[in-house]
Amino acid sequence: MPNLVKLLKTVFFIEIIKGLGLTARHLFVRPITRQYPHEKPKLPSGYRGAIAHLRYDDGTEKCVGCALCEAACPSHCITVVSGEDPHLPQRRIAVEYFLDVTKCVFCGFCVQACPVDALASSPEYELATTNKRKLFMDKETMLQLGDRYFPVRAPRNPPYLQNRWAFFHQMKEAGFPGMQEK
Amino acid sequence: MVQILVALVQIGVVMGLVMGHVAYLTYVERKVLADMQDRLGPMEVGFHGLLQPIADGLKLFFKEDIVPAGANKMIFTAAPILVLIPAMIGFAVVPFGRDSLTIFGVTFHPFIVDLHIGVLYILAFASLGAYGILLAGWSSNSKYSLLGGLRAAAQVISYELPLGLALVGPILLSESLSMMEMSKQQGGGFWAWYIWQQPVAFVIYLICAIAETNRLPFDLPEAESELVAGFFTEYSGMRFSFFFMAEYANMILVSCVAASAFLGGWQPPLPFLDFIPPLLWFLVKVYAILFFFIWLRATLPRLRFDQLMAFGWKIMLPLALANVLVTATIVYFFQ
Secondary structure (H helix, E strand, O other): OOOHHHHHHHHHOHHHHHHHHHHHHHHOOOOOOOOOOOOOOOOOOOOOOEEEEEEOOOOOEEOOOHHHHHHHHOOOOOEEEEEEOOOOOOEEEEEEEEEEEHHHHHHHHHHHHOOOOEEEEEOOOOOOOHHHHHEOOOOOHHHHHHHOOOOOOOOOHHHHHHHHHOOOOOOOOOOOOOOOOO | OOHHHHHHHHHHHHHHHHHHHHHHHHHHHHHHHHHHHHOOOOOOOOEEEEEHHHHHHHHHHHOOOOOOOOOOOHHHHHHHHHHHHHHHHHHHHHOOOOOOEEEEOOEOOOOOOOOHHHHHHHHHHHHHHHHHHHHHHHOOHHHHHHHHHHHHHHHHHHHHHHHHHHHHHHHHHHHHOOOOHHHHHHHOHHHHHHHHHHHHHHHHHHHHHHOOOOOOOHHHHHHHHHHHHHHHHOOHHHHHHHHHHHHHHHHHHHHHHHHHHHHHOOOOOOHHHHHHHHHHHHHHHHHHHHHHHHHHHHHOOOOHHHHHHHHHHHHHHHHHHHHHHHHHHHHHHHH
């Protein structure tokens, strides 16, 4: 009997008709693709694009040239030459600061390593270029990036960090359930 | 003299119509496939990509025409033409409508010529197309082309037999080989269409038509994942577009034959719908079959070559033969 059912199914193309039904249903599903250059994606708040340099409110740069970012960088794409500011003696700055975007893995470790909060991950992701030299950023281009994407120099507290802290406080109030158990 | 002029005008109109349809069939295919795969398809050229076929045509027209080293130049050049001509020439006997049009004493028929062996004529030219494919594959001096050409020849020959035998059913019922006569016999409503008397033949015809035009799920001659592009791997520019046009013209031709032989041609489905021009009914039926071809392409994966051959010789051919036998017996005793 199962053989007969199978035979009838084959003769009347039941499986193929089922498949045709599936494709016909998808004819009325909204396309999930995006018309990219015309229609930009909405980036999440914690997006890590190209690294940018930040300034203080008076316009002076934050970076003190400590080279902790260079130490933290896993792909060795940052080069810092530390020195003294010629106009403000005894104030240390990065005389030279290079970031090779072709090597950068956009991990954001430099941003976390910075003791004076001089670096930030900008949402800039359209880095494609016909000239590879343009992907070798110095301090000036990184400061421009910072001016473009972080015009307000208030403490940065993106929603993903707020959510993380909210979760942490909630757990703390609940006395960290499950921590004492083995 | 006037006769020749009329014939030339008709050929021009039909050729223009077919080429226009070929161009926009590529667009419709891409759009429908994209929709079924939740994509958007061509969107950039014109409103929703409507000018895409024109852009494609211009691009192909201006592309460099490469003849590979070691290719047999004469056959390499002739092959695309040998494929395109049989695909276009079949439209000569397709009846597009019912009424002849008389302007200033000159009569325009809804067909270029009403051959009394119309079906045979189309079948004969459909087989000639296999020569072009085989020659293209052989003259390219490339293993992919040769394998594609051989596969195409084997496939076209083995699916031609059931295709022809499936058409014997409507021929027996209408007692005519003329496409016009066949369409006339199916008048009076959709219940008079031969699809109800010949359902097996219709299914066999559709399957063989897909195999005959080398379309998915039977597109082994140009299987991208195995043979790059099959028999037209080495072709570029206008010659490539000739193969492309031939494939789509063949698709339209087999749809026209299916509409005339099984779906009543230009006959309206219900008698009171007579006021709508017969040409529109014919086009609706052809478009429905073409949409089905694209729909099937979006649904089914490609067959393996031995499956294809076994299916053609062990199932399609005996079924078609049995169908002819039963139809002939019934027609002999009851009509």
